[in-house]
Structures are given as structure tokens and as C-alpha cells.
Amino acid sequence: MKKRHFSQKYLRIETLPTLFCPGCFNGVVINALSKALEEEGVASLRGYVFVSGIGCSSWIPSPYILADSLHVLHGRAVAVAMGVKLANPKLEVIVIGGDGDLASIGISHLIHAARRNLDIVVIMVNNLVYGMTRGQQSPTTPRGLETTTTPYGSFEYPIDMCRVLRETNANYVARWTIAHFFQLKDSIREALFRLRRGFRYIEVVAPCTTYVARRLGLKPSSILRDLLKNSKRVEEIRRGDTIGEDSIVVGIFKSEDKPGYIELYQDYSMRARGVQSG
Amino acid sequence: MNRVFITGNEAVAYGALAAGCNFYAGYPITPSSEIMHLMARELPRRGGVFVQVEDEIAAINALIGASWAGSRAMTATSGPGFSLMQEGLGYAVMTETPLVVVDVMRAGPATGQATKPAQGDLMQARWGRHGDQVLPVLAPSSPQECYDLVIRAFTIAEELRTPVVVLSDEFIGHGREVVELAGEVRIPSRRRPRSAREPPFYSEDPRVPPPMPRLGDGFNVLVTGSTHDGFGYRDTRSFDTHYKLVKRIWDKIWLNRDTIFDYEAVGIDDAIIGFVAYGSTARSVAKSVEILRREGIRAGYIKLKTLWPIDTKPIEVLAERVEAIIVPELSLGQLVFDIERAAKNYTKIYSFNKVGGGEPIYPRELVELARKVLSR
Structure with a gap:
């Protein structure tokens, strides 16, 4: 019998190949997640719930990952994930979504979940544009990039979600690019299996092959080189340093082990019960 | 039988608790907030979940997640918040997610008169979502009916696997009358699939909703607001899949009109x-x-x-x-x-x-x- 690839136990084989564009880096994210699960000895994804919104990366769990998954409204994955996690804290809830879904239309839910230190893992696949709707500017689009809605080059300041979330009560905030496969995989392991609680955010910079790379005339291999070349480790940056607009700050922005929302709510419930009996 | 002198809003909360509501996510808004206050007091000490969320969009979406995880979920709001919940209600219709939304109507449009009663949300309750959809809308005219109809809303939601809207108004919400609280209310429990071979999104008889798997039970359920087949796989191209799905969900409510309709x-x-x-x-x-x-x-x-x-x-x-x-x-x-x-x-x-x-x-x-x- 042909040996099955290790990731097959996590995937709905009948849905493959994926509908992603040739060369799409979503596959790297699936691979890193699978590898992290494999290395932790996860045999099946029973007990895991994936929640995703609308966009290319939201298709990673729905339908490709073999687990419970909720493919919800644009921007609302984190809000739905909160309902799932609070209703059944035993479930491991993972949100996978893009920069349009999580950092634009869904940014309030993301920030508030981080503020609450809600016990979920969020993987934001930052492809720098709206891919599914044909490459419009997103809140993470670098200045100067030509998109379908900035045909003369984007002039808006982009948002850096890692810096935003670092200032909240989130337990874990990290960013890697698809050129940092092993670091990405290790971050997923760290978030899911070491920290285990609180809000854990991992961003993956994965430029859209169709609407960023092709537009710039870049091949996937040269994107990888560029990403490595332009990456700057967060620990090497000192307060007051100016970071060039081309630079991508990568690394672990924050790693703490504060109690998450679930524990806080359980304490609160105990107090509420005390009031009743007292 | 327990007789109490309470407002319509309080009666809504007591009705929900009697119906076994164990999840409430809400956002403050006049004239509905008292419902949230009572749920905030009662749910944590009864082992349920109460969460005050960042906006009404988060509320309706948290309800959807909680419902799929097995909870009986409710939120309450008024006009502006109800407007924000429409997209989520449409998702709940499409995915056949049981939940209850109470709209304590005030004068609108826009901010209108926040403390003043109105009945202007009727058409929105029926048709506020895009696309072909129908959901039950109930309307109490007294605190007693607030209590009774919220229980009925949960019954219909569970039996037909659908979101249900309860349209109250400021007069009733803040009006105080004697309400007889039921001792114990039995709400039918949600039908679960026996095996993963039972489709969670298809049933032969449109009047009977398909069984609803609970997250974590090992069914690898695929829930999506996109057009889907019986097992939840997206099919955003075929006429058959779309027509069959929306027509079945539509018929589920319309063909049960005799039991839903009450006057x-x-x-x-x-x-x-x-x-x-x-x-x-x-x-x-x-x-x-x-x-x-x-x-x-x-x-x-x-x-x-x-x-x-x-x-x-x-x-x-x-x-x-x-x-x-x-x-x-x-x-x-x-x-x-x-x-x-x-x-x-x-x-x-x-x-x-x-x-x-x-x-x-x-x-x-x-x-x-x-x-x-x-x-x-």
C-alpha cells in the first residue's frame, strides 16, 4: 500500500486538490499547521473547531481540514469563535483568516478578543491584498503597491496588527513569513500546546501570488528571497528605531501566560454562586 | 405557579431562563437593557454564559457559535442593534441555527427616539436579510405574553432549527403587570444525528429539519453560509443545490405555518x-x-x-x-x-x-x- 503523507489524516482528501491559485502560499500554512500537529502526536482533530470568515485563507479549514469547521460571515470568525469557546471551553478553537477578514472588517472583534485574552488561537494569513475579490487594497497593503483599487500605487498607511495586539492583554503575538517555515511551525506548537490559554495570535506574511507577486513580476522563489532579505527580527529593534517601509518585522512580539477569559469567567461564576448562597 | 409583578423585559429574561437559555451575548441599548441586566445576574450563577460583547454584530455571531456548540442562546436589542444583526440572522437561517433574538422596538429610523415605543420593525423582522429567507416572528402584547412567547420562541427554534425573532416594544418592555411563572418548562431537545452518514443539511420531508450535530462530537461538521449540499460542502455554482437548499429552508417555515401562527x-x-x-x-x-x-x-x-x-x-x-x-x-x-x-x-x-x-x-x-x- 502506498504510504500516506503525514498530513492526510488532517485533511479531507476528497476535496483535494485545493482551489487555490497555482503557487499560492496557503499550502505553506496548511503544511506548517499539519507539521505542528504531527510533531505533537495529534492523531485526529476531534475536539478542534476551526472558524473562518470570508477570503482565500478562510478556505484553508473549510473544506480542506478534517475537523468541525464553521465558515462564517465576512469578518465575524472571532465573534463566532468566542461563542463556541464560551459555550464549550473544552473545545480547542482556531481561527484562520486573512488580513481583509481579520484586520479590516473584523478588526473590532480581533482587538476585543485580545483585550479579553480569549482562549483561542488566531492565525492571520496576511497576503497584503483582498485576493478572492481580485486584488483590492487591504489595510496591510504596503505603500506604493499597485492594486485594483489603487491603480496608481497605494498611498494609505498600512496597519501592523502585531504592534496593535502587543498592546492588548493577548498572551501571545508572533509574526513570521512563509519563508520562515520552521519558526512558524514552532510558533503554532508553542501557542497550541505550550501556552494553551489566553489569546494567541500568529501572523503569516504570505504575499498573494496572483495579485501581488505576478503584478510585481516576481516568481515564488524570488518572493521567498525577498521576504528573508526584508525581514527584521523584533528583538533587534530598539525603541525609537526607524523601520523602513519595506521591512517586515518578524519574531515573537510577546509571550505571556496570564489566565485567559475562560478562567476569569469561571472565577466570576464562582463569585456569583457565592453571592447566591451567602 | 408563581405570581410576580414584573416588567415585560424582566418577563422576557425569566421566560428565557425557564426555557433553558444558557447563553446570552448582548450589547446595551435602550429600551431592552433590563433583559441583559437580569441575564447578567442570573446566568453566571446558574452555570450559564453571559457576555457583554463589543457590538450587536458580535452578539448575533457569538450566538451562532454557541448554538452550534450545543447552547440555547438568546440576545435582546432594539432597532439600531437589530439592524446590525440582520446579516447574522441571515446566516442563522442559511445554516439552520436555532437562536432567539428579542427586539424591543423603539421609534426610528436611525437613533430616532430611544426611549419611545414604536412598531416600525415589523417588515424588517420579516425581510431584513438579503436573499430568499423566512423566519418566525412572534409578538407579545403583555409581560405575561413576553414570558410565554419567549418560551414558545425557544420551542420553535429547537423544533424547526431556525432563528426566531420576538418583537416586543417599549410599552410592553417597561410596563409592569402580574405574570404567572411556570413551574417547569419542557423544551424539546435538539435532534442529533446518530451517525456521520446522516446529512445535517438535508431532509426528505421539508417540514422536518435535519438533525443538528454538535461541535466536538466527532462529526467533522462543515457549517457554511455559502450554498451547500446535505453534508455542508460548498456548491456555489449549481442551480439544483441552491434551489433545493433555500426552498427546503423556506418550506420548513411556510409548511409549518399552521403550528407557528397564533392569534x-x-x-x-x-x-x-x-x-x-x-x-x-x-x-x-x-x-x-x-x-x-x-x-x-x-x-x-x-x-x-x-x-x-x-x-x-x-x-x-x-x-x-x-x-x-x-x-x-x-x-x-x-x-x-x-x-x-x-x-x-x-x-x-x-x-x-x-x-x-x-x-x-x-x-x-x-x-x-x-x-x-x-x-x-
């Missing part, structure tokens, strides 16, 4: 003038009919407790008997369209509209109109 008819057997109303307006109507009857004018009324789906037969019966039907509403007129559709070939229909400033429709206004209509 009360008073004095219509010998009436020469009729009223049709719901919510707080139905109270003015009841009083008007009493006054008219005392004066020797045979009046009757139909009070609608279900606003959608609507069964127009009782209205047709009324229309055949009376010389005119008056439809009073705390809006510029929405329910009147249904009455015209059902009855305009049989009788004359008069709209009576008033909204704003906390002005109720006074019985004397309706009595006067009835007299005038009959003397024409």
Missing part, C-alpha cells in the same frame, strides 16, 4: 366592525372594543401573536362579516399591507397610524374612528 379573536362572531392589531396596540384595541360594545356597537378584534409567517384565513373570515376593518399601528403602516392583501375584496380597510413621543394609540381615538367609519 386571538375576540367578539368577531357578530361584529360589524373589526380591528386587527398586535403588541401594545392590541391593548388599546381590546379596550376600544369593550367601549364600543358598551355603546351597543358590535365590535371585534383579532390580536396577532405571530407576525410571520402569517395565515390570512382568520382575517378573511373577519372581513366577510364586518363593514370595515381598522388596523392601528404605532408606525406609518406596515401590518395594514397584510390586511389589505387578505381582505380588501371583502371590506373597507382603514389604517390608523401614530408614532413618536411615547404617544400611545388611545382607545377614544379608535372608538371615534369606528363610529365615523360606520356612519359613512
